[in-house]
Amino acid sequence: MGLAQTEIAHFNTQGYLVKEGLLERDELRPLIAALGEIVADGAHRLHREGKLSDLYEASGFETRLARVYEESEEAGQEIMKMIMGRGGGGFSGEEMLGLLRNDNLVDCVNDLVGPDIVGASAYRIRPKIPEYTRTEVPWHQDSGYFLPHCDRYLIVTCWIPLVDTTVENGCLYVIPRAHENGVFKHYTGGHGGYLEIPADELPGRDPVPLQMKLGDVLFMTNLTPHASFVNRSDIVRWSVDLRYQSMDAPNNAEEDPESYTPERDPVTMACYPSEADFVIRDSSHPEREVRTPDAFKELRDRFHEAKPYNPGRGWTRLKDRK
């Protein structure tokens, strides 16, 4: 399918684009089922260990984890670790690779970054729990997390809801056109432990809430400020965010994680050295593409265990802001 010229123009001028109905429910179902299984496995284990009084089997994907949190924050956190642990991209099953390689999605990315595409390491699964302020994500640009020599490259975030999102349940907000202003100053130790751009340091333009249906996909740039606030509904606002870049942008696909040391010049490094990048499409060498779940998992595990050095950006702590 890909993107129309008008959609590409919207992405370039506004810094984001919502493509409605890009994915069929069936294309999202495997990942939703796999995440549901993780919650079910966690509930069974915690129940066996006496940490949960009920399995909450009558609750579906949208509510089961919320019911666990209602009974015990500690039990909820244990399940959350299975989903978001290991630096955030905890789950690296074949359903995740399937979505990362989804043709409809990657065809659109192709229209933004070109035909040779690397899956940028940091993908995240986010169950935003009702009334749980720790799952709020403060204002930031993804470049705030990437090394500075990557600011000039486009790294596309695809933000994909796994339930319909609303203002009430904590949909994502973006600030249109603010991607033209480069990287704002971020602070460490922000809300929820994330990097944060304090609201009074953001441009005065109005944030836009993106209420999206299952199947819609948001494309945004690495310079687009975005945030999400507390979930005031009674369902979990599940979403995933995936990142892609041109193969020409710095990346660690096929690099040895051990080559990331404090001695290495940062400008030779991948944009986010902590996690493994992987080839999604290579028009001249398709054999380089990471296609099998085993190769994908092995790669992510290898980087996780090696803990490659990431010099970061040296942002100031929020509490030291002058």
Ligand SMILES: O=C(O)CCC(=O)C(=O)O
């Ligand atoms: O899903 C959210 O609430 C935040 C997402 C986000 O920060 C991102 O995609 O970079």
